[in-house]
Amino acid sequence: MKKENSRRSFLKNISLATFSALALSGCDMKAIDEFLQLNFRTLSKKEKDKLIKDLEAKYKGKYGKEFNVSAKPAIEGTLFGYALDLSRCIGCRRCVYACVKENNQSREPQIHWIQVLQMEKEKGIDFAHSDVQYNPEKVPEKGHFYLPVQCQQCRNPQCVTVCPVKATWQEPDGIVVVDYNWCIGCRYCMAACPYGARHFNWGEPNVPVEEINTEMHYLGNRPRMKGVVEKCTFCVQRTREGKYPACVEICPVGARKFGNLLDPVSEIRYILENKRVIVLKQELNTQPKFYYFFGI
Amino acid sequence: MNFFRFINGSIKIILRGNKTYYAWLIFLSLLIIWGGFGYLGQLREGLIKSHMRDSVSWAFYIGNFTFLVGVAAAAVMLVIPAYVYNWKPIKEIVIFGELLAVCAVIMCISFIVVDIGNPLRFWHMLPIVGTMNFPSSMLSWDFFVLIAYLFINLFVVTYLLYCIFYKKEYNRKVVLPFVLFSIPMAVAIHTVTAFLYNALPARIFWNSALLAPRFLASAFCSGPAILLILFQILRKTTKFEIKDEAIWRIAELMVYAMFIYLFFTVAELFKEFYSGTEHILYWKYLLFGIGENKEIVVYSWSSIIMGFIAFVLFLIPKTRKNFLTLNIGAVLIYASVYVEKGIALIIPGFTPDVLGQIYVYTPSMTEIRTAAMIFSIGFLLFTFLSKIAIAIVFDDYNIDSLNRDARRERVTNDK
Numbered sequence: 131m132k133k134e135n136s137r138r139s140f141l142k143n144i145s146l147a148t149f150s151a152l153a154l155s156g157c158d159m160k161a162i163d164e165f166l167q168l169n170f171r172t173l174s175k176k177e178k179d180k181l182i183k184d185l186e187a188k189y190k191g192k193y194g195k196e197f198n199v200s201a202k203p204a205i206e207g208t209l210f211g212y213a214l215d216l217s218r219c220i221g222c223r224r225c226v227y228a229c230v231k232e233n234n235q236s237r238e239p240q241i242h243w244i245q246v247l248q249m250e251k252e253k254g255i256d257f258a259h260s261d262v263q264y265n266p267e268k269v270p271e272k273g274h275f276y277l278p279v280q281c282q283q284c285r286n287p288q289c290v291t292v293c294p295v296k297a298t299w300q301e302p303d304g305i306v307v308v309d310y311n312w313c314i315g316c317r318y319c320m321a322a323c324p325y326g327a328r329h330f331n332w333g334e335p336n337v338p339v340e341e342i343n344t345e346m347h348y349l350g351n352r353p354r355m356k357g358v359v360e361k362c363t364f365c366v367q368r369t370r371e372g373k374y375p376a377c378v379e380i381c382p383v384g385a386r387k388f389g390n391l392l393d394p395v396s397e398i399r400y401i402l403e404n405k406r407v408i409v410l411k412q413e414l415n416t417q418p419k420f421y422y423f424f425g426i
Numbered sequence: 427m428n429f430f431r432f433i434n435g436s437i438k439i440i441l442r443g444n445k446t447y448y449a450w451l452i453f454l455s456l457l458i459i460w461g462g463f464g465y466l467g468q469l470r471e472g473l474i475k476s477h478m479r480d481s482v483s484w485a486f487y488i489g490n491f492t493f494l495v496g497v498a499a500a501a502v503m504l505v506i507p508a509y510v511y512n513w514k515p516i517k518e519i520v521i522f523g524e525l526l527a528v529c530a531v532i533m534c535i536s537f538i539v540v541d542i543g544n545p546l547r548f549w550h551m552l553p554i555v556g557t558m559n560f561p562s563s564m565l566s567w568d569f570f571v572l573i574a575y576l577f578i579n580l581f582v583v584t585y586l587l588y589c590i591f592y593k594k595e596y597n598r599k600v601v602l603p604f605v606l607f608s609i610p611m612a613v614a615i616h617t618v619t620a621f622l623y624n625a626l627p628a629r630i631f632w633n634s635a636l637l638a639p640r641f642l643a644s645a646f647c648s649g650p651a652i653l654l655i656l657f658q659i660l661r662k663t664t665k666f667e668i669k670d671e672a673i674w675r676i677a678e679l680m681v682y683a684m685f686i687y688l689f690f691t692v693a694e695l696f697k698e699f700y701s702g703t704e705h706i707l708y709w710k711y712l713l714f715g716i717g718e719n720k721e722i723v724v725y726s727w728s729s730i731i732m733g734f735i736a737f738v739l740f741l742i743p744k745t746r747k748n749f750l751t752l753n754i755g756a757v758l759i760y761a762s763v764y765v766e767k768g769i770a771l772i773i774p775g776f777t778p779d780v781l782g783q784i785y786v787y788t789p790s791m792t793e794i795r796t797a798a799m800i801f802s803i804g805f806l807l808f809t810f811l812s813k814i815a816i817a818i819v820f821d822d823y824n825i826d827s828l829n830r831d832a833r834r835e836r837v838t839n840d841k
């Protein structure tokens with residue numbers, strides 16, 4: 131802890147001179163504090179609490195609503211896993227939009243954490259011949275099946291390896307998260323992720339105030355800023371409270387299953403035990419905790 | 427006191443020049459202003475002003491960065507042949523090579539700065555104050571070697587120029603280890619930059635062991651091309667002496683590099699096209715386009731054709747030894763490698779993307795303007811630094827001349 135403190139004071143000292151100059155030129159103290167904020171993982175419990183309080187106040191000022199920002203750490207004895215039933219998915223994209231709403235994704239420019247790929251039955255899982263832009267009157271289309279892809283929560287996540295500033299990491303419950311205040315926006319992780327799961331805020335993100343979800347997690351669905359990367363977090367703000375991810379709840383055909391891999395009687399364990407599962411791009415050794423299976 | 431007089435004297439030197447020189451300065455300044463306003467737009471609205479999107483998340487900026495790393499590396503590696511063949515002006519070659527390297531590295535870092543979403547958070551990458559992901563992330567390695575390389579070169583040129591300026595004998599024991607060290611460092615910056623791409627199993631197009639060797643070979647084509655032209659200008663306008671033979675020798679070495687590059691590329695193409703796995707898609711996109719999407723094909727073929735013409739011009743002794751064709755070849759190979767690194771290396775890495783989707787990328791106006799700004803600033807810096815270096819090395823600009831000027835000024839004031 132001592133080390134952190136000296137680090138912080140050192141930082142404050144060297145930057146104070148520069149930033150008092152900046153402050154005079156119209157930059158307010160909040161912006162400076164935000165600029166000097168350290169990597170979330172290196173903060174103490176007290177510092178985190180203060181940070182959260184400040185954030186809630188800031189959001190209230192900005193959006194005029196009460197917000198509940200959580201910083202709840204992983205619950206011991208949990209390792210989250212996901213399974214998706216390919217034989218049930220009909221490609222309706224309800225999960226895509228439920229995810230957008232739950233996780234406050236930017237509407238314009240548009241960000242979708244879930245991509246649903248339409249594939250030809252005859253070709254099997256073949257990305258090169260798949261289509262995300264499919265748009266028929268009615269799904270499912272004849273001769274096609276659907277493969278939704280989101281962050282696969284790799285046990286061996288490439289995105290974490292390459293990030294030059296440790297702005298993204300794997301939590302003890304297996305969720306790979308991003309500290310939006312620490313990400314420099316170099317997008318190396320996007321080049322490294324084999325599943326196109328990471329999305330960049332190319333412009334200022336835009337969520338209508340009346341649609342903002344006020345139940346938030348610091349590492350999850352809190353509002354992002356321009357120039358940072360974001361991704362699926364298994365709805366960390368819900369799942370750490372014992373709820374299902376939004377995409378699991380919305381799916382009209384029950385194709386999406388979620389649970390604790392360490393719990394021997396969980397549904398996800400049942401599926402691993404009794405169905406044959408596959409993971410995408412297994413040859414890359416990313417070892418996803420997101421499985422696909424054929425329920426019927 | 428001396429230092430201020432040095433600065434003062436140097437500014438005078440920078441401002442001195444003929445019409446062509448002024449035209450060049452005005453041209454660069456206009457480009458900087460034009461590009462600067464483009465970049466301002468990006469600062470205000472974000473990288474949405476570029477044509478990069480989630481599918482193609484790195485593009486023209488990082489390509490320019492890669493190209494300039496090559497220039498920085500090759501400029502210094504030219505010291506090897508200068509030493510081996512015992513060319514006369516080896517000290518001068520070291521000075522101008524390293525000056526070029528310094529400017530190129532500065533441009534590299536600028537390209538990274540304009541490419542990241544939050545340039546103000548750059549300090550997160552530093553050790554101690556930030557949380558540098560070392561040794562895991564290749565990007566932090568790259569940053570590290572680039573900075574080290576910048577400082578080594580900066581030290582060597584300033585030291586050499588300082589000694590000449592003060593008419594002191596420079597201490598070989600101090601300089602030599604640094605010059606010798608800068609050579610493997612030159613290889614290192616380029617290799618690490620290649621590894622930046624190479625280390626991503628998700629990007630099949632780059633995931634080939636030949637990537638780093640191909641990088642080095644192509645850098646050896648483009649880097650010396652600049653110096654080749656610079657040496658001729660210096661020879662015409664200053665007391666810099668370099669024999670025709672040395673210039674032809676550089677050209678000859680470039681032919682070898684081009685040949686090696688060609689060979690590596692053919693080997694790669696053979697493997698991809700003969701085995702015909704799905705990995706072929708990226709090369710297909712680069713060379714022929716996929717379906718309707720052929721926008722990138724003009725870039726790749728223009729690079730190939732320019733490179734090929736340059737290769738032939740440099741290969742045939744008669745055209746190699748004719749300065750007109752030699753210079754045409756130098757410009758062509760420079761342009762060819764520029765397009766290859768700027769577009770043809772990066773874009774197929776992302777198209778089709780990891781989920782097989784095609785997003786057609788070509789640089790946006792903002793990207794072109796920002797790049798023009800950085801290049802112009804780099805060239806301007808290089809022009810100024812060279813001008814001062816020329817004055818020190820060839821034109822008797824030194825401590826004595828400063829003292830003389832000061833004395834003269836005092837005399838006129840007294841009158």
Ligand code: SF4
Nearest residue numbers: 281282284287289323
């Ligand atoms: S799917 Fe991509 S973003 Fe998710 S953990 Fe794996 S590498 Fe990281």
Ligand code: SF4
Nearest residue numbers: 293313314316317319
């Ligand atoms: S974009 Fe952000 S999270 Fe991704 S590698 Fe760069 S700093 Fe890390």
